[in-house]
Amino acid sequence: MKGAFLYGPMDLRLLEVEKPVPGEGEVLVRVKAVGVCGTDIHYYLKGRTAVFVPKHPFILGHEFSGVVEESRGGGFRSGERVVIEPQIPCFKCYYCRRGRYNLCSSLKFIGTAATYPHINGAFAEYCKVPVEVLHRIPDDLGFEEAALAEPLSVAIHACRRASIGPGEKILILGAGPIGLLTLIMAQLTGAVEPLIVDNVERRLDWAKEFGGHPINFDIQDVFEEVMEATGGEGVDVVLEASGSPKAVSTALKCVRKGGRIVLIGNLPDEDIPSRLLNIVIKELDVKGIMRYANTFEVAIKLLSKKMIPSSKIITHTFSLEEIHKAFEVAINGQALKAIVKP
Ligand SMILES: [Zn+2]
Numbered sequence: 466m467k468g469a470f471l472y473g474p475m476d477l478r479l480l481e482v483e484k485p486v487p488g489e490g491e492v493l494v495r496v497k498a499v500g501v502c503g504t505d506i507h508y509y510l511k512g513r514t515a516v517f518v519p520k521h522p523f524i525l526g527h528e529f530s531g532v533v534e535e536s537r538g539g540g541f542r543s544g545e546r547v548v549i550e551p552q553i554p555c556f557k558c559y560y561c562r563r564g565r566y567n568l569c570s571s572l573k574f575i576g577t578a579a580t581y582p583h584i585n586g587a588f589a590e591y592c593k594v595p596v597e598v599l600h601r602i603p604d605d606l607g608f609e610e611a612a613l614a615e616p617l618s619v620a621i622h623a624c625r626r627a628s629i630g631p632g633e634k635i636l637i638l639g640a641g642p643i644g645l646l647t648l649i650m651a652q653l654t655g656a657v658e659p660l661i662v663d664n665v666e667r668r669l670d671w672a673k674e675f676g677g678h679p680i681n682f683d684i685q686d687v688f689e690e691v692m693e694a695t696g697g698e699g700v701d702v703v704l705e706a707s708g709s710p711k712a713v714s715t716a717l718k719c720v721r722k723g724g725r726i727v728l729i730g731n732l733p734d735e736d737i738p739s740r741l742l743n744i745v746i747k748e749l750d751v752k753g754i755m756r757y758a759n760t761f762e763v764a765i766k767l768l769s770k771k772m773i774p775s776s777k778i779i780t781h782t783f784s785l786e787e788i789h790k791a792f793e794v795a796i797n798g799q800a801l802k803a804i805v806k807p
């Protein structure tokens with residue numbers, strides 16, 4: 466089979482390798498669609514992420530759907546259409562037993578260098594996965610749309626942790642794919658015209674198209690815009706999806722008293738100076754989110770009921786041979802979500 470291996474920074478090689486052989490409890494998936502994620506881009510550009518340094522070449526790609534080719538695990542037959550939840554928990558530890566399996570003490574992740582040996586991902590014709598991570602998809606849901614279940618899961622988890630109520634005022638920092646999916650999800654949970662901040666015009670245009678009130682921080686004062694839109698009170702909830710240390714300060718400033726802040730973005734691995742006194746005097750709830758848990762069934766339902774504008778989110782599709790092009794449009798910001806179809 467063909468697979469795209471990461472060898473180092475900007476060094477992605479499409480190689481012909483042996484088809485993986487599923488072991489007991491595993492399933493071989495014929496990959497049909499894989500999304501290019503921010504994490505993939507990080508690995509591609511830097512050859513690593515902030516915390517994970519690859520020890521050997523491996524196949525990237527973790528937002529994917531496909532067809533069961535061969536099953537050595539119970540419950541699934543060959544030919545079934547599936548989407549894969551790329552985190553592999555142990556199902557035994559303290560966190561797993563409490564349903565918070567995204568925090569699993571020995572979590573593995575498909576298509577990253579998080580654990581050694583690294584688990585090959587889905588920019589390939591085939592990928593083998595444990596049966597527990599499969600979710601069936603309905604006939605009316607296309608493979609490309611189904612691949613959105615993973616990034617959409619992040620938005621669902623963030624909105625759940627934010628406990629958004631009907632009519633609440635929301636500020637989203639960052640209008641990348643996760644920020645935009647969070648914008649859509651926040652409205653499904655009751656937010657009206659959330660404010661959304663970025664400095665890339667194309668992203669802000671998408672934000673407007675998806676129902677948001679765009680703010681360009683290069684030419685507008687975010688705090689003033691927020692105060693104007695909220696009668697000087699600040700927003701009920703800030704969802705931080707940019708990963709920028711400055712955005713944390715913006716969140717602490719723009720949230721109202723008694724409000725909530727949810728940090729979604731991957732902040733740099735360092736101390737970040739911020740006026741934490743605001744948490745005390747405004748009596749804020751500040752939460753982080755680490756991926757997601759118990760979200761895939763909901764994501765699949767929302768996607769198949771067309772409650773997510775998938776056709777507008779998926780802006781580009783490519784063959785596996787064109788994988789470098791897929792990364793290019795994702796990096797230069799032309800694509801909202803680029804999908805590779807091996
Ligand atoms: Zn992802």
Ligand SMILES: [Zn+2]
Binds near residue numbers: 557568
């Ligand atoms: Zn566990």
